[in-house]
Amino acid sequence: MMRNRLDEIKKLLNQYSYEYYVLDQPSVSDAVYDSLMAELKKIEVEHPEWITLDSPTQRVGNKLLDGFQKVRHQRRMVSLNDVFDKSEIEAWIKRTDKLMPGRRHEFFTDIKMDGLACALIYIDGVLAQAVTRGDSFVGEDVTNNVRTIRNIPLRLREAPGFEQFLRGRTEIRGEIVMLKRDFAELNEKQKTAGQPEFANPRNLAAGTVRQLDPALVAARPLHFRGYDVLRDDESEVPTNSFAYEALTTLGITCNRQASVFTNLADVMNFVNYWDEKRHDLPFNTDGLVIKINDRALYDSLGMVGKNPRGAVAYKYAAEEATTIVRDIVISIGRTGAATPVAVFDPVVVAGTTVQHASLHNADEIARLDVRRGDTVVVFKAGDIIPQVENVLKDLRPADSQPIDYPAELTRQYPELEFVR
Structure with missing residues (x-):
């Protein structure tokens, strides 16, 4: 009986994932998907012999659309392990402390944006390519469409102390989002024109980026918000907080709410504050990202399965x-x-x-x-x-x-x- 339910949930989650990632037409909310995924993980923990390679718990994404060229990421665009309360954050901190005993570390926290993850590749400071997250290993080349997003610089800004980012390859990762006010205005226009309204900002942003006509993309108010900078020489980006400083200096929009803390109490104050205030943000969010700030420490912790040990995604209570x-x-x-x-x-x-x-x-x-x-x-x-x-x-x-x-x-x- 339990094995049958596991198989049924796997089949249904794969269908929901296909609708969400490939068709951009989800039939259920993220909370429904997360709830079924949690049940699947629980069954697999109780019966590890039932875990198969095709289980939704064993991969990040799904197959890609055929309309765009596939591009392999130089470094995998990983997903983060979800945590849901203070005790789970404490357990994560204890696990990291055990792996690096006696090492003092800071926590970098930021608001998790609900958009389409995308990597911008700049060569000698000039935008050369934009690639979606895809299945985390291979994404879609959406360069022509992304070039139409007005807040993405086609050339990075020059600034003292950051000259190295304008030499060689600089990869900037972030989310393509549609702000709530722009989404509301667009739906109002749809209603006035007698056209069906769009479901939500995330799916509209993802669907827009995957349009084959860049002119249509240019007509819709998309925004890019960066959250990471990658260089071939990893020492050039020593901390996640420095990455945000570099992003802002180079002309990339990033969240001003991002903060660095040294203890769990301050992290939880940040979590609780934004739990109350998140509806006032200009974009949709369902949680926060918490990372080890020091990038060398972060990398030294490695991966467990498909998730890095050095970061978690704190999810707010599902509605x-x-x-x-x-x-x-x-x-x-x-x-x-x-x-x-x-x-x-x-x-x-x-x-x-x-x-x-x-x-x-x-x-x-x-x-x-x-x-x-x-x-x-x-x-x-x-x-x-x-x-x-x-x-x-x-x-x-x-x-x-x-x-x-x-x-x-x-x-x-x-x-x-x-x-x-």
């Missing part, structure tokens, strides 16, 4: 999550009104653990077609009341039965008579 419905019970209120309630496996949504949600009435059960054993997406309406948003029917057990509401009333309350 949606997946869980399995174990029962549907009917509650009788003081006025005699019957309210169906879904009882499911405990799951953390928006920072709190929930295990039941109102299904409101028979019509809502019919609309959702929710059944015992279903995997459902749970969210908090107004961040307060748990609700069932929809059913992932691809994970429905073969022996599931529709809910016969009148029969359920009779079964659960045989002594009562109900009137609709």
